[in-house]
Amino acid sequence: MRIGVLSDTHGNLEWAKLAVARMGPVAVLLHAGDYYEDAARLARLGVLGSVAVKAVLGNCDYLVKGPAEETFTLGGRRVLLTHGHRYEVKRGMDRLRWRARETRADVVVFGHTHQAGILWEDGVLFLNPGSTHLPRGGVRSCAIIEFGPHAVEPLIIELEPKSP
Secondary structure: OEEEEEOOOOOOHHHHHHHHHHHOOOOEEEEOOOOOHHHHHHHHOOOOOOOEEEEOOOOOOOOOOOOOEEEEEEOOEEEEEEOOHHHOOOOOOHHHHHHHHHHOOOEEEOOOOOOOEEEEEOOEEEEEOOOOOOOOOOOOEEEEEEEOOOOEEEEEEEOOOOOO
16 A cells, blocks of 8 residues: 655645656655645646545644544555644654554654654654745655555655755
């Protein structure tokens, strides 16, 4: 099962559409917040086809109703989807690690830092796809996760070349 991952799109649908195109075929699109409604907008534009979408609210989602976080199963693995601001991920990963243990997550998808990253810790994947709108210290990015029968394989996709 191939999963697409976006975060921190901040209303910039042109880069979000490019990200979806670069992901290739996916079964599910996860949006880790900051412009929660962008996932629905992509669906309305027909960019996603019949792909299922799961999204959560971020710290910039004012006056929008939706879940603060979601825990669900994909490809036989328990996934925690959160923006990360409630766990102060800009200050460190301790609180998010604790939440991963509480929810018994195999995979944690989060955003907020606008920095793409993959971290494996105690068999748990922590994936931040970065930002398609305002990357910090890098390039615009998104991610995919391949859920196989015996392994989970994440990949960060850069949407533009790095500056020299």
